Amino acid sequence: MSQGVQLYVEDSHVIMDNGILQVTLSNPDGIVTGVKYNGIDNLLEVLDEEVNRGFWDLVWSEAGSTGTTGTFDVIKGTSFEVVVESEEQVEISFTRLWDPSLQGKLASLNIDKRFIMLRNSPGFYSYAIYDHLREWPPFNLPQTRIVFKLRKDMFHYMAVADNRQRYMPLPDDRLPERGEALATPEAVLLVNPVEPEFKGEVDDKYQYSCEDKDLRVHGWISTDPLVGFWQITPSDEFRSGGPVKQNLTSHVGPYNLAMFLSAHYGGEDFVLKLKPDEPWKKVFGPTFIYLNSASDGKDRLWLWEDAKNQMRIEVENWPYDFPASEDFQSSDQRGTVSGRLQIQDRYLSDECISANCAHVGLAPPGDIGSWQTECKGYQFWTRTDTNGYFCINNIQSGDYNLNAWVPGVVGDYQYNVVITITAGCDIDVGDLVFEPPRDGPTLWEIGIPDRSAAEFYIPDPNPKYINKLFVNHPDRYRQYGLWERYANLYPDGDLVYTVDVSDYRKDWFFAHVTRKINDDTYQATTWQIKFKLHQVDTTGVYKLRLALATAHVSELQVRVNNPEADPPIFSTGVIGHDNTIARHGIHGLYRLYNVGVAGNLLVDDGDNTIFLTQTQSTGPLQGIMYDYIRFEGPPSSSNSIKEIHI
Structure with missing residues (x-):
């Protein structure tokens, strides 16, 4: 015995x-x-x-x-x-x-x-x-x-x-x-x-x-x-x-x-x-x-x-049945929420699309996306199946917002009803419809909207700074000092990406970082996206969607066809203390910016350039990582539609 x-x-x-x-x-x-x-x-x-x-x-x-x-x-x-x-x-x-x-x-x-x-x-x-x-x-x-x-x-x-x-x-x-x-x-x-x-x-x-x-x-x-x-x-x-x-x-x-x-x-x-x-x-x-x-x-x-x-x-065995504190809720004090999440985007389909493998979770009530930084209460998350169905079990009693985000889809979803969990409850919220940010058809896109910069170009590390574990490893970004490789790869000028020619997996550096001039001096960098448009609607408003995977003491300014425009058409202001670049991550906090671009700024049947400037340059570890960039035509545009990644 x-x-x-x-x-x-x-x-x-x-x-x-x-x-x-x-x-x-x-x-x-x-x-x-x-x-x-x-x-x-x-x-x-x-x-x-x-x-x-x-x-x-x-x-x-x-x-x-x-x-x-x-x-x-x-x-x-x-x-x-x-x-x-x-x-x-x-x-x-x-x-x-x-x-x-x-x-x-x-x-x-x-x-x-x-x-x-x-x-x-x-x-x-x-x-x-x-x-x-x-x-x-x-x-x-x-x-x-x-x-x-x-x-x-x-x-x-x-x-x-x-x-x-x-x-x-x-x-x-x-x-x-x-x-x-x-x-x-x-x-x-x-x-x-x-x-x-x-x-x-x-x-x-x-x-x-x-x-x-x-x-x-x-x-x-x-x-x-x-x-x-x-x-x-x-x-x-x-x-x-x-x-x-x-x-x-x-x-x-x-x-x-x-x-x-x-x-x-x-x-x-x-x-x-x-x-x-x-x-x-x-x-x-x-x-x-x-x-x-x-x-x-x-x-x-x-x-x-x-x-x-x-x-x-x-x-x-979770939640355990043996902790003696009454503050730890047992399974019979908890509840369940289930439902189905679908995506409605008229530029992709006339019908709703199932939210495949979406993250769906309950977090304390707050603004949309606030679950990212919520730290006082409890959160309960699951993934949807291929048809968008989900079931979240063993939720502690209390009031929650239901939140979701879908790999391959821009933006955050939040159910507009506060859900109250009580002991033994089984709540079916039915079919939920997420209408992601969208004004017009996709004219071009860079990357995959998955809240990570992992799909972009990750350079080989400086041979002086190797962790052998991450050689030929899926997590190449975990090597030390990759931020210094940008200046090695772009010694004479900053990154230029040409839509329909460049490949973001090879030509889009994973982090928009500063340029080292000498031991004590760093320089702001400006990236360019070049593209052609046909039949520009000069009276319409185009939309540039900038999804950031992380930011650290950075300011992103946007200019269109005039690198000297003052003021820029958009600035984030100084954002972020994620420290992701220094800490070998590939994402921090997700941020989405939706920038209107007046049609009269664009060139018809000619070359257009979007200038992205990261202005803050007091050290080597400042910068942003992009998650995904999309340029949309005006709502009435008849331009051809390119599907985004679902």
């Missing part, structure tokens, strides 16, 4: 033990100081102080402050409580309560960190309840997460996805005597690593970031003995920013992260900002720390496949 779960409470530590593993936490701090498994006394970094091994943390700042930084706080409990204790389950709580004497010292939150161990389970769970009362001072919360630092003498192989796993450098290789700092503090060129095989590689934790929808399991493998340490997150409902928000995963340390709230790839727009007299409560997690080991004849790939299989089990 298997051993039941045992709990041992000591003056300075608490130990959970189910015979498979033993987890030790500091009392009353609630810091994970030890994980004993498979005969190994501790999988966590024994060379570090106990407080640096396994912990919840947050970054906070005073209300009214700007930016994404603040006070870093490892969350330490001040009281310990046994919530559940039986042979089947132990759940323990470490709480930290706030009172006015702590104003200015800690974020005004009550925090309850929970840890759970089940019988026969090769792992443990953690979640936390954050609670801010209405009368307490407001504050900003840029980040919160769980961090585990593993033993560097054991865990050398990291796996984030099937095609993103490798042996990793040591943390020592990033030290000044072994590594050379690059343009950002996270990026280090390994010049004298402990193991020579890593010499000349760039290490940067952002190269391993991942979209939330794909961020279900990641971790580390020790090859001697064969042991895996995995973090499994079966739901993104408690993460901010929707399904394509990018977060950190695992990186050199060896670190394993569970990111719940972060400003990465969006900047201050992702900072949770509480207003005066605003109450707020949220449950983050549970996440599952899963351990596995391999017997003779198996290898590290088996450990990864086993971890993925366990991830599927955890997803199937």
